[in-house]
Amino acid sequence: MAAKRLLEIESKFAFKPSLVATLQSNGGLPAFRQLESLGSHRFTDTYFDTQDVLSKNGIWLRQRMENKSATLEAKIRVSGDFHRSTFEETTDQTLIRDLVRRHVPQYNEEKPNLGLDILAKFMTMRQAFRADGKFGIVLDHTDFGHSVGEVELMAEDEEKAHREIDTFMARYPWFFEKGKTEGNYRLI
Numbered sequence: 514m515a516a517k518r519l520l521e522i523e524s525k526f527a528f529k530p531s532l533v534a535t536l537q538s539n540g541g542l543p544a545f546r547q548l549e550s551l552g553s554h555r556f557t558d559t560y561f562d563t564q565d566v567l568s569k570n571g572i573w574l575r576q577r578m579e580n581k582s583a584t585l586e587a588k589i590r591v592s593g594d595f596h597r598s599t600f601e602e603t604t605d606q607t608l609i610r611d612l613v614r615r616h617v618p619q620y621n622e623e624k625p626n627l628g629l630d631i632l633a634k635f636m637t638m639r640q641a642f643r644a645d646g647k648f649g650i651v652l653d654h655t656d657f658g659h660s661v662g663e664v665e666l667m668a669e670d671e672e673k674a675h676r677e678i679d680t681f682m683a684r685y686p687w688f689f690e691k692g693k694t695e696g697n698y699r700l701i
Contacts, residue, residue, distance in 0.1 A: 559634040617629065
């Protein structure tokens with residue numbers, strides 16, 4: 514029997530900056546059953562692609578620079594859209610190179626950025642929390658003015674995880690207001 518893969522299940526939401534202090538103090542009604550601050554950190558992401566070949570195939574290749582350390586990561590969309598999605602993630606460099614090689618004919622690991630173009634580069638300030646013992650909540654603010662929140666679970670069962678996230682967000686409508694988030698990334 515093959516081992517099941519661990520997936521990142523996420524749901525994006527718009528949040529009001531005026532409610533962040535209430536979140537931090539767990540002062541909303543109802544309060545979270547449990548809330549742990551995981552701190553804040555800043556990182557810079559550089560996304561790579563060529564003629565949108567990777568992104569059209571649901572692949573986001575990025576280099577994350579944090580604390581003077583760079584990590585090349587691939588996020589592969591399993592299902593969903595910008596608002597509600599499931600990803601498989603890897604930092605395994607062999608798997609990343611194989612993935613790029615399959616989709617980009619001009620791939621060249623000898624060239625900078627594997628021969629890919631820089632699609633976007635931006636800095637993010639992230640606040641992270643763990644709520645009710647298992648739900649990751651991240652609040653991202655980018656250097657070009659975009660803010661978005663995500664509720665995340667790492668799980669094997671995608672459908673069950675999405676149901677759990679939906680139930681969790683519905684339990685705390687004071688913070689997870691129904692509303693539309695928008696993808697808004699500056700290309701460079």
